[in-house]
Amino acid sequence: MELYNEKLEAEFQSKIDSGQNIEAKDWMPEKYRKTHIRQISQHAHSEIIGMLPEGNWITRAPSLKRKITLLAKVQDEGGHGLYLYSAAETLGISRAELNEQLNSGRAKYSSIFNYPAVTWADMGAVGWLVDGAAIMNQVMLTRTSYGPYARAMVRICKEESFHQRQGYEIMLTLSKGTEVQKRMAQDALNRWWWPSLMMFGPRDEESVHTEQAMKWKIKLKSNDELRQQFVDQTVPQAELLGLTIPDPKLKWNAERGHYDFGDIDWEEFKRVVAGKGPCSYERLKTRNEAWDKGAWVREAAMAFAEKQQEKSLKEAS
Amino acid sequence: MNYQYLLLLADNPLILGHRLSELCGHGPTLETDIALTNIALDLFGQVRNYCQYAAELHGEGKTEDQVAFLRYEHEYRNVLLTEQPNHDFAWVIGRQYLFDAYHLPLLTQLSDSKDSRLAGIAMKSIKEVRYHHRFSSEWVKRLGGGTEESHQRMQAAMDQLWSYTGELFLETEDEKAMKEAGVGADYGKMRPHFDADVQQVFHEAGLVIPEGPWHRTIGKNGVHSENLGYILADLQYMQRTYPNMEW
Numbered sequence: 001m002e003l004y005n006e007k008l009e010a011e012f013q014s015k016i017d018s019g020q021n022i023e024a025k026d027w028m029p030e031k032y033r034k035t036h037i038r039q040i041s042q043h044a045h046s047e048i049i050g051m052l053p054e055g056n057w058i059t060r061a062p063s064l065k066r067k068i069t070l071l072a073k074v075q076d077e078g079g080h081g082l083y084l085y086s087a088a089e090t091l092g093i094s095r096a097e098l099n100e101q102l103n104s105g106r107a108k109y110s111s112i113f114n115y116p117a118v119t120w121a122d123m124g125a126v127g128w129l130v131d132g133a134a135i136m137n138q139v140m141l142t143r144t145s146y147g148p149y150a151r152a153m154v155r156i157c158k159e160e161s162f163h164q165r166q167g168y169e170i171m172l173t174l175s176k177g178t179e180v181q182k183r184m185a186q187d188a189l190n191r192w193w194w195p196s197l198m199m200f201g202p203r204d205e206e207s208v209h210t211e212q213a214m215k216w217k218i219k220l221k222s223n224d225e226l227r228q229q230f231v232d233q234t235v236p237q238a239e240l241l242g243l244t245i246p247d248p249k250l251k252w253n254a255e256r257g258h259y260d261f262g263d264i265d266w267e268e269f270k271r272v273v274a275g276k277g278p279c280s281y282e283r284l285k286t287r288n289e290a291w292d293k294g295a296w297v298r299e300a301a302m303a304f305a306e307k308q309q310e311k312s313l314k315e316a317s
Numbered sequence: 318m319n320y321q322y323l324l325l326l327a328d329n330p331l332i333l334g335h336r337l338s339e340l341c342g343h344g345p346t347l348e349t350d351i352a353l354t355n356i357a358l359d360l361f362g363q364v365r366n367y368c369q370y371a372a373e374l375h376g377e378g379k380t381e382d383q384v385a386f387l388r389y390e391h392e393y394r395n396v397l398l399t400e401q402p403n404h405d406f407a408w409v410i411g412r413q414y415l416f417d418a419y420h421l422p423l424l425t426q427l428s429d430s431k432d433s434r435l436a437g438i439a440m441k442s443i444k445e446v447r448y449h450h451r452f453s454s455e456w457v458k459r460l461g462g463g464t465e466e467s468h469q470r471m472q473a474a475m476d477q478l479w480s481y482t483g484e485l486f487l488e489t490e491d492e493k494a495m496k497e498a499g500v501g502a503d504y505g506k507m508r509p510h511f512d513a514d515v516q517q518v519f520h521e522a523g524l525v526i527p528e529g530p531w532h533r534t535i536g537k538n539g540v541h542s543e544n545l546g547y548i549l550a551d552l553q554y555m556q557r558t559y560p561n562m563e564w
């Protein structure tokens with residue numbers, strides 16, 4: 001039995017190494033399945049919780065055009081959640097269970113959504129920085145070994161880069177606007193900058209999953225590599241906006257060919273990951289309320305579908 | 318074309334779209350959340366078409382956003398039905414269905430308008446509203462025929478919402494003038510379509526069509542319920558707090 005498993009595992013790994021995708025029906029080590037369920041569902045939960053901070057600005061958006069693009073963006077995130085839940089389901093977990101994990105607070109989601117969206121400029125900063133940081137991870141994941149996940153990512157990435165452009169465009173408009181608008185934009189950058197850097201996760205030396213994840217191509221670049229790439233990409237964009245990144249240590253390092261940047265407050269990172277972020281309580285509460293309020297609707301839909309099925313069976317006989 | 322008539326047409330999708338957008342991220346399932354957001358997106362698209370037209374008609378550099386956002390409460394012309402709150406999903410569906418059953422024959426008529434720009438907007442919108450109507454009427458049937466609880470909730474919502482349907486077909490001065498000019502809709506011709514639709518859907522849903530008295534205040538004349546003030550506080554927040562800025 002053990003020999004048999006070893007053989008399967010070797011075949012499995014060589015398949016990944018040769019760049020082939022693993023599909024739902026293929027044999028896979030139990031750990032691979034579990035890791036993927038965890039990662040894909042965390043990702044899906046992040047999309048769903050991610051609807052909330054921006055969703056609260058839809059009714060207050062400053063123009064019809066902005067209202068429509070924001071509404072469409074938040075809807076896209078819901079769609080991303082849907083594809084990802086479907087991808088997780090291919091690994092043998094049900095939507096109901098996934099939902100229960102989120103609502104009970106057992107599952108994790110991206111900590112960034114536990115920060116408040118307090119002004120309209122946050123709709124710009126979130127799109128620009130948060131969607132921007134998410135893309136870096138997701139572009140990498142289009143080449144991950146699990147087929148359904150990789151394919152969901154291809155679809156999602158297209159929309160995310162659109163979101164990022166929209167966010168940047170909001171920032172650009174603000175930065176060309178009145179003093180009060182510029183101040184609003186700078187304030188949003190000040191609040192979202194460090195949490196965005198934290199989105200890439202702990203430093204490499206403290207990241208527990210990295211090595212195995214690299215072997216399975218869940219990760220092709222390390223947390224620190226991606227974080228550096230993000231900083232390098234974002235600094236010139238901030239300059240173009242005439243905004244200041246809130247890091248006195250930020251400086252171009254010609255020798256490295258990268259920007260050096262200051263220390264992340266890892267205590268804050270741990271606090272927010274542990275569910276003590278400024279909005280952690282509200283986000284889960286909102287999610288649970290929506291779900292509980294919808295219980296009778298879901299029951300009704302199920303009962304109705306059953307009745308319809310009975311009816312068509314009777315008609316057929 | 319009468320400016321006020323365009324506001325009448327714009328404000329229903331604007332306020333209904335606002336109510337639906339309050340639900341984004343809070344739906345009973347992800348699928349219904351996405352579907353309701355789609356409807357809101359269609360409605361706001363229609364609002365832009367009407368408001369752009371109204372802004373041009375008004376002249377003096379008025380913009381679509383000034384038309385949509387910067388009016389006093391009594392200058393909004395939406396029917397009271399559209400401003401009713403999202404008390405529960407049955408209210409959301411009931412409000413949507415009753416409006417769709419009105420909106421569909423309205424757009425059918427407007428697509429024959431002598432005003433070609435209005436006819437164009439209506440023809441484009443009608444495809445969207447056909448889908449809205451299918452979605453909402455199916456849900457009325459699903460909730461009406463689902464469980465005991467859903468049936469009761471659907472009936473209870475309709476009992477309240479029905480009293481706002483009288484206003485839909487009350488003709489204001491502006492509507493009368495536009496009808497006579499061959500530009501606006503003729504409620505006399507629309508009404509039978511609405512009635513037949515309601516009869517059929519309520520019947521299939523196992524619901525009783527409520528009777529009687531209709532509310533006497535008329536949103537179309539700028540007399541609103543308590544709800545509109547709160548809606549405008551959100552809708553106008555940015556435009557009022559930060560006047561004369563580009564966003």
Ligand SMILES: [Fe+2]
Pocket residue numbers: 047076077080156160
């Ligand atoms: Fe997303």
Ligand SMILES: [Fe+2]
Pocket residue numbers: 077131159160163
């Ligand atoms: Fe996004």
